Amino acid sequence: MNYNEQSKNSIFNIQHSALKSPLLNAKGISHDFDYPLFNNINLTLNPKETIAIIGMSGCGKSTLLNIFCSLLQPNVGDVYFKDKNIFQLSQKEMLELRRDDFGIIFQAHYLFRGFSADENLKIAEFLSGNKIDDDLIEALNIKHVISQGIGELSGGQQQRLSIARVLTKKPKIIFADEPTGNLDQDTAKEVMNVLFDYVSKQNAGMILVTHDKEIAFSCDKVYKLVDQTLEQIK
Ligand SMILES: Nc1ncnc2c1ncn2[C@@H]1O[C@H](COP(=O)(O)OP(=O)(O)OP(=O)(O)O)[C@@H](O)[C@H]1O
Ligand SMILES: [Mg+2]
Numbered sequence: 001m002n003y004n005e006q007s008k009n010s011i012f013n014i015q016h017s018a019l020k021s022p023l024l025n026a027k028g029i030s031h032d033f034d035y036p037l038f039n040n041i042n043l044t045l046n047p048k049e050t051i052a053i054i055g056m057s058g059c060g061k062s063t064l065l066n067i068f069c070s071l072l073q074p075n076v077g078d079v080y081f082k083d084k085n086i087f088q089l090s091q092k093e094m095l096e097l098r099r100d101d102f103g104i105i106f107q108a109h110y111l112f113r114g115f116s117a118d119e120n121l122k123i124a125e126f127l128s129g130n131k132i133d134d135d136l137i138e139a140l141n142i143k144h145v146i147s148q149g150i151g152e153l154s155g156g157q158q159q160r161l162s163i164a165r166v167l168t169k170k171p172k173i174i175f176a177d178e179p180t181g182n183l184d185q186d187t188a189k190e191v192m193n194v195l196f197d198y199v200s201k202q203n204a205g206m207i208l209v210t211h212d213k214e215i216a217f218s219c220d221k222v223y224k225l226v227d228q229t230l231e232q233i234k
Contacts, residue, residue: 021082022046023173023205026068029077037063039228041077045173045205050196052208052216055225061209062177064225068207069104069175070094081173099127103171105179109162111150117161118146121168128169139194140164141187155182160191167198174199174206180215192218 024045031037037060045051053061066072068079070086079086081097089097098104111120121132137143140160145153153161159182166174174195180188192215199206208219216222222234 022080023049023082024068024207025080027078027080029064029067029074029079031060031063031067031072031074031076033063036228038225038230041230043068043207043223043230045207047203047205048200049221050199050206050208050219052210052219052222053225053230054210054213054216054222057211059225061225065175065177065207065209069102069173070098071104100169101172103166103169103174105163105166105174105176107159107178107181109158111158111162111165113150116147116149117142117153117157120150120161120165121146124165124168130168130170132164132168136164136167136194139197140191156184156187159183160187163191163194167194170202172202172204174204174208176206176208178210179208180210180212188212188215 022044024043026041026043029041030039041064043051053064055061063072067074067077070079073087081101084093084097086094086097112123115123121137125132137146140163142157142160142164145157150158150161159179163179176195179195180191183191195206195208196218198204206219208215210216217234219234221232223230223232225231
């Protein structure tokens with residue numbers, strides 16, 4: 001093998017192993033508030049993979065997602081991003097992880113209310129150093145409302161704007177809690193296509209909580225949170 005082939009091979013191996021090692025690994029997660037919510041949950045998310053979590057209202061899906069995305073420390077268990085135990089990071093490392101690597105899309109979206117849609121995107125652009133992707137704005141069908149103030153957008157438009165804002169920073173993992181909850185079926189499908197497309201093009205991963213079975217089953221894997229445990233049903 002000549003030098004060129006060797007270096008090509010090693011680049012391939014690096015890329016290959018980066019694609020194979022998990023993005024997120026949750027080990028032995030247990031948590032309770034007034035009563036036990038779940039016990040000994042394990043979950044692995046690989047690059048390019050999308051995972052849906054379904055389950056009855058109040059069973060603990062949002063709580064579990066909050067744990068996976070670093071916002072809530074579980075009573076027991078660890079969550080690893082790549083090889084880092086996220087609950088052992090310093091405060092500075094934790095902020096960097098949330099700013100650079102994790103994209104959190106929750107129903108209560110945190111848009112800056114005194115600003116226009118466009119200004120909200122510019123802020124994301126400024127904070128992340130990444131350009132807003134115009135195709136994304138078009139695909140999310142919010143181009144026509146881009147100069148309007150946040151208060152003048154519908155709930156679904158705000159939701160799509162917050163998705164655009166999160167994707168602008170190019171996160172490695174998207175955590176989404178009912179991201180299509182405010183949307184009609186057609187718009188919901190389009191938003192999901194934007195998210196799936198993002199995951200596949202960026203070698204990212206996604207963990208999604210939803211009540212919509214059709215959307216859940218369009219993910220690679222589906223887990224049901226039931227009897228305090230995650231049961232894989234796809
Ligand atoms: N911060 C908290 N303090 C105390 N109890 C909480 C807290 N957050 C959630 N809970 C309780 O934990 C349980 C699970 O809540 P969670 O929001 O995780 O459910 P969920 O599966 O996401 O429900 P839904 O499908 O309705 O969104 C509920 O009984 C809720 O009242
Ligand atoms: Mg919830």
